[in-house]
Amino acid sequence: MKKWLSESIDNSGLVLFRVLLGVLIMAESFGAILLGWVEAVFVQSKFTFNFIGFDFLQVLHGEKMYLYFFVMGIFGLLITLGLFYKFAMTAFTFLWSAVYLIQKESYNNHYYFLILICVIMIFLPANGKFSMDAKLFSKVKQTKIPRWMPYLLLFQVAILYFYAAIAKLYPDWLDGTFSKILLNGITQRQFLLDIFNQKWFLLTYAYAGILFDLLIVPALIWKKTRKLAIIASFGFHLFNAYSLKIGIFPFLALSFIVLLYDTIPFKFLNSKEEINAVTDINTKFFTLFFVPFFIVQIVLPLRHHFIKGDVLFTEEGHRLAWRMMLRERKGAINIKIVDKKTGMFHYHNYASELTQKQIKLLSHSPDIIWQYCQRIKNESKKPISIFVECSVSINRRPYLKLIDEKVDMAAVDFDYFGHNDWVLLHDIK
Known part of the structure; x- marks a missing residue:
């Protein structure tokens, strides 16, 4: 040879x-x-x-x-x-x-x-x-x-x-x-x-x-x-x-x-x-x-x-892995912003600053969700907590919660090579 x-x-x-x-x-x-x-x-x-x-x-x-x-x-x-x-x-x-x-x-x-x-x-x-x-x-x-x-x-x-x-x-x-x-x-x-x-x-x-x-x-x-x-x-x-x-x-x-x-x-x-x-x-x-x-x-x-969990659901390790044309992924998301001083909250209007393609990606991708939350935190003029309500459907199955709603997304880090605990785990059957 x-x-x-x-x-x-x-x-x-x-x-x-x-x-x-x-x-x-x-x-x-x-x-x-x-x-x-x-x-x-x-x-x-x-x-x-x-x-x-x-x-x-x-x-x-x-x-x-x-x-x-x-x-x-x-x-x-x-x-x-x-x-x-x-x-x-x-x-x-x-x-x-x-x-x-x-x-x-x-x-x-x-x-x-x-x-x-x-x-x-x-x-x-x-x-x-x-x-x-x-x-x-x-x-x-x-x-x-x-x-x-x-x-x-x-x-x-x-x-x-x-x-x-x-x-x-x-x-x-x-x-x-x-x-x-x-x-x-x-x-x-x-x-x-x-x-x-x-x-x-x-x-x-x-x-x-x-x-x-x-x-x-x-x-x-x-x-x-x-x-x-x-x-x-x-x-x-x-x-x-x-x-x-x-x-x-x-x-x-x-x-x-x-x-x-x-x-x-x-x-x-x-x-x-x-x-x-x-x-x-x-x-x-x-x-x-x-x-x-x-x-x-x-x-x-x-x-x-x-990495812990099913990559089909968590997306962790999905990129750079030649996982091409494998699944349909749909999501729904709300982002709750809480003022740390007053406790007052509101839901962030992400549609006002994102394109339709970005909104679609945000609705089902953990890394994008984390990045966007960091952006909101960095642009805020006051200390805030951010909580995400997100559910995802894989290949038209029933929606399952993707993000732990109790976790302050403004305070967590992102692990690119391991599992992020704020990403929930589900068996896709």
Whole structure:
């Protein structure tokens, strides 16, 4: 295996992936402006709910975010052209990471996935040919890479799919309950609903999802099943792109197919000059960086198994764990503000300062509830206590209390890696 991974291969697959990635970065960045995403998240809101500990990123708000996303789109163009590639990829990675960390209102797993892929791409010589860099700087020219380089990217994809499959191994997925909720939410056409509501179809959809996530990467790597796996990938991801509206992720996932081929049958990628720069690669650096990198990626999604309670209800350990499209979550919330000096109380009018998307998130997310309570406390001109009345429904079950109503939310801390005692525990059956 080590010998096989160390073999020199043509770098056309990696080069073509760079081009596709750059195009998708442009689509994500410019599309966010043109389709109103930037306006909805950063302009219409008074603030955003950042990841806890990243409050300093609140400066990324308002109309300046149009320029911010435009600049990211330009970096996408530079990546596509292979012009100042290392700088463009590094700069985009930092800017996109900040976008991810500054807002949880539009949390999407592919935002996090894009960060990880870009981090890997920073260190890969994806501008070795078919790039402006290769034309301008002779030292950049390269037509060969070791096979393990594209497999760094494929390994990251494999981690995502594996944990996505494991996350589906819970009752509401296995019996088709959530599949019914999901499919009924993507269409109003009766003939489709008649099919989607058939038990056999719901179970087929549910188990096909698990099998796809578990088997797609091995099936793509194995040459005997690769063609069938490619067809399945296009069917699966294009259906998701059309029905679930999840941005660039389906197309990003399909882009990885080009990494599987040692040679790409496109003349514009073929170089008459064979330049093998494999011997110049600092494999020790790659080992020291990527071994810890992937250990973190393997361990991080496991953390909710070591946190008290069911992550399906508590949400503790849900993020960064590839728990994608798994449940419907609805909540109802009231926030009671008590004046510590007089004992007088009133219910906070959160609807007056939050967008509809923020209100929905606030109604069922413990970390958002805690953050908002801290914000109310910090903005108050007098000492107050804050008590939260919140109930949550999972997959249309009866509502259950999420927050301990006796706990002063203005006085408690938030434990990001453990259970917060003010989050109530329930068995979801």
